[in-house]
Amino acid sequence: MERFFDPQSVVVVGASNTPFNLGSTICNMLKDYLHYDGNVYAVNSKGETVNGYPGYSSIPDLPQTPDLAVIIVAARHVPGIIRDCARKGIRHVVIESAGFSEGGEIGEAMQREIDAIARQNGIRMLGPNCLGTLSSRNKFCCFYGVNPSLVEMNQIFESPGSISYIIQSGGVVVLTLESLYYDLVGVNKVVSIGNKCDVDEADLIEYFQKDETEVIGIYLENIADGRKLMEAARKSRKPVLVYKVGKTKEGAQAAMSHTAGMANNDRIFDAACRQAGIIRLQSIDELHSLPKIFTEMPLLKGKRIAAFTNSGAFGGISADLLVQAGLQMVRLSPQTQEKLKKVGQVFNIKNPVDIGPAPPQTYLDIFEILLSAEEVDGLLPLLSVWQPFVIDCLLELMKICKRYEKPAAIYTPNAISKSVAIRARHRLPIFETTEQAVRALSVSQTYFASLLKRNLTGDRPLWGAGLNTDHRSTGEALS
């Protein structure tokens, strides 16, 4: 599987100098942007050189057997090309072309032909109808048509991270990577699986067990082999987050027109996810917004939450949300309440703890009292950044959370653009709404419970992350 993400040599079949040629965009990215140091070849009808990469008119003519073939030509040419790949000894192929199982009977017949050749020759295939792979650490990417000069793309390769994505749609890849730029956790690998005629999400979950991945994010339009997926997820020692289209009959039909899957029964899928410890996402946005609760914070080991706000209204709002999410507003012990009373300036010493204008030490004292309290499993700080010192207090909170191995899901009741800027500049795991923060706590607790059920808590710290992967040392993501 490694060769899909870290090939030492690549052939781009279909790259040419014709205007608007998509294959050439892959050559351009490898050469001009990624400065990829393996051999790259172009195959096109004229055998012409593409952006300095030597061109050949057919695969058998190549001077070596490349680790990976990336195919981006009209569907009708693909079966012949796969046959050529087999003859040349190529064992890893990405088919980016569309027009197979999602393209009617002719497409389906071609798919069967390709499958047979691949099976006979031990070829592993990604796609068809996909964008291919990206590996931030290996500085490799075979996505077509992407503008690599986008600042978001820069960020991916400059600050490798710990989320790996398996995504069955190019559009969702682009949106998620773009959104992640404004969020906290970096990308490790991305793979767009398209119609997944061979390599599927289960193979990739298994593969991501062994690399720098800390969280696996998945977007699916259909499931071909449910048993295989659930088995891979059940064994996963890393959180598996899945958004699946097709909750309704209408959604399933629409997804079929896109990547040719079978409609799956959503309720069965839901029950299977719970069994396998899969976290089912409620929106596309959660693909980028939720992982930080795993990578930046300890897991939530119980359901008892203390809310702490400097903006009274959010206490009530969060109490509603916590209870609706299946968590509990903890009843603070008399001792804890006594300690809070001594801090002074606390309007409400019962949960939600509510303060007015107060100096930094008040914030720090309350963090310490709540997180050290035996009855508290996790914290929901809803703290408006009305003075810059609140940011310093939140940075300190990160350390207190680590000390007590309890998580805090931070929300700053400020306009979204402000909160996003604070998150990026100070590398604080700030969620974008109260709803999202509560959801993160709920997901953390559900995941912890599933680790227990699956007997997977023994040999790794009960802590979402190693907290030492390189993307965290990069400081500011945004200016």
Next chain:
Amino acid sequence: MERFFDPQSVVVVGASNTPFNLGSTICNMLKDYLHYDGNVYAVNSKGETVNGYPGYSSIPDLPQTPDLAVIIVAARHVPGIIRDCARKGIRHVVIESAGFSEGGEIGEAMQREIDAIARQNGIRMLGPNCLGTLSSRNKFCCFYGVNPSLVEMNQIFESPGSISYIIQSGGVVVLTLESLYYDLVGVNKVVSIGNKCDVDEADLIEYFQKDETEVIGIYLENIADGRKLMEAARKSRKPVLVYKVGKTKEGAQAAMSHTAGMANNDRIFDAACRQAGIIRLQSIDELHSLPKIFTEMPLLKGKRIAAFTNSGAFGGISADLLVQAGLQMVRLSPQTQEKLKKVGQVFNIKNPVDIGPAPPQTYLDIFEILLSAEEVDGLLPLLSVWQPFVIDCLLELMKICKRYEKPAAIYTPNAISKSVAIRARHRLPIFETTEQAVRALSVSQTYFASLLKRNLTGDRPLWGAGLNTDHRSTGEALS
């Protein structure tokens, strides 16, 4: 009621030159920032002048009877001050001080005393425990402790808009106004009602029927007079959007510690809202994000929606969401499908309509075909801005929507910061997620149905807005 929002003279009781004095922040805003042209007086124990406004040691000493008294002193002094107001003939009072019904038995006793004096003297009161009022058109604001130099505050007064807010919490006022700066619709009036011992949300709904308000946004922690609220909402010819805390027992308790309300039965409230045509909000964010579907788009008069995307995955996602929201994925007629086929470059001519890379005219043709189709009530465009021309197409879509009197809830599958920038610069009603866009359609249709049920469709256009209020002509909100 007008005097609360447009007083010709004001006394700020409790404004002094003591450091951190809150009353002086009101004087500073009126003088230095708003250049308020009515008379302003300060009342404090020394009778000292505050920022050039003449000071007096008691209300009876004032040289005139001000239209409005704003009181911000310790709670124990408030009953005496109300008595002084009565003696001086002041009939409109904002009590910003806290410490009444939310402050235990002594507070409750003081509240009863104040109520009695006010009743005997025909005084209308706002608060206590509130921020007061803001009127963008009158350039009046008596909020304490607000930093008026914030760009968000500038925007409010420079570009008056059409939403009026009734909010039972200072923190939510600040968050909503700050968020609105990054959204499309401007503010008309804002009133923070706090413990609402006299003027309540029902009085204000009634008042907002007669001014420039187009949409009424309300945040409530408790409801004192449910019948009165529902009656006012039922008669409202403007959409009434309500977020209410206290869906759960825990939420209701937390809210009580904040503004001293009774816990209300949420299910009864929910049923009453449906009867009265109140739109119940699902999150605080909806206070600023939803109104644009009313002010910028025609109402949705049926449930049949066509989705149109240039990023295949979003077709399936939106189909799920539309059906879950009680709307329908319309089955396009053979004629409509035929027209779409003729456009060319359409992957899927059934709903969701899905296109690949295509020129502007393709977008415009599809907008026209779908919105002119008899079977289509509204449009869900999920269009990634992969080229700047997509923005021009969306601007054109606004006109097509008006022509056919059908709404479109636009979502651009780009990172949130990009979408927000496009929204502000081009004044396009772009929603922040697919979920939010679908929710906007659902809310528009629910509101239309409630207008029919309440027999309120006769004498106003079936169109959310006059589309001629001044904030729309301001062009760019953000650079």
